[in-house]
Amino acid sequence: MEDSRIALPIGTTLDRYIKKKQDEFQFATGELSQLLRDIALAGKVVNREINKAGLINIIGAIGTQNVQGEDQQKLDVLANIRFTRALSKGGEACAVISEEDDEIVDLNNNGRYVIAIDPLDGSSNIDVNVSIGTIFSVFRRVTPVGSPIQETDVLQKGAEQVAAGYLLYGSSTMLVYTTGHGVNGFTYEPSLGEYFLSHPDMSIPEDGKVYSINEGSYTSFPKPVKEYIEFCKQNNFSARYIGSLVADFHRNLLKGGIYIYPQTAKDPNGKLRLMYECNALAFIIEQAGGLASTGRQRVLDIDPKELHERVPFFVGSKNMVEKAISLFK
């Protein structure tokens, strides 16, 4: 699916990759390229902090809650600072919305891009040395450059994303992103401080045998979700649930599978946030040949109403998501 003009070999550095891809677009100003570099750099810093988390005093809760009433972990707050700082230095970003900030964070009225970010995804896994991640979406602002940021710049449909990606801090650290021309994955080599292309032109198998859902909430799932789980069991599918969205998503992207976070009694709209969790992964999965839905609507078509809005999320292999959606009809 990647633009066939230049196929770059495995081992290409992220910097070289970004530069080559930018050269393919006439009139590209390089600002989006710089943004991606800024995010990749902040990812290195966060990666370093995560790697020594057990040795220094940065695990555990900080004693505050975010706007959604969730306990903030020290690394949530630290990662938020690292990414926001990296994005503010370059000047390309006019605003950031983050899981960890109640309101829009204004950066630079002369910037062209809005970033939505989950600085650290999978917070409950920080303290136990299990994979966690960062998720980001990039939008082009709609109001004129130079003017103050408006809510319309931020509350755009996922279909308007110009780039999206995630960092996975796993057994190795990876950056996976799309600019709408396929999905590419880069593995970080810490001793060299470089990301290298390791997973070119990623595509998700059309079908899979893995389902990822927190079945502890089974009794409050809607009937179609219960039916889908039954279908998985009848077909001897494997259950795999890490509890870090990025990590579950990444495994399913590589191997085939479906991730579901449905409506529950506790979270009547699901738990995951549209603007900085679902949109980015929906863009990536569609670019990789899969699907993302709320069960009733394509995620990328949702008109957002609030910064921290939640939606039910079904994402993964095309045939699996189609089957799950069919049960809602």
Ligand code: AHG
């Ligand atoms: P975050 O750590 O950014 O708040 O996100 C947590 C999310 C997601 O990563 C994960 O898949 C889900 O919460 C797990 O929720 P449950 O513990 O309810 O299964």
Ligand code: MN
């Ligand atoms: Mn998250």
Ligand code: MN
């Ligand atoms: Mn988070």
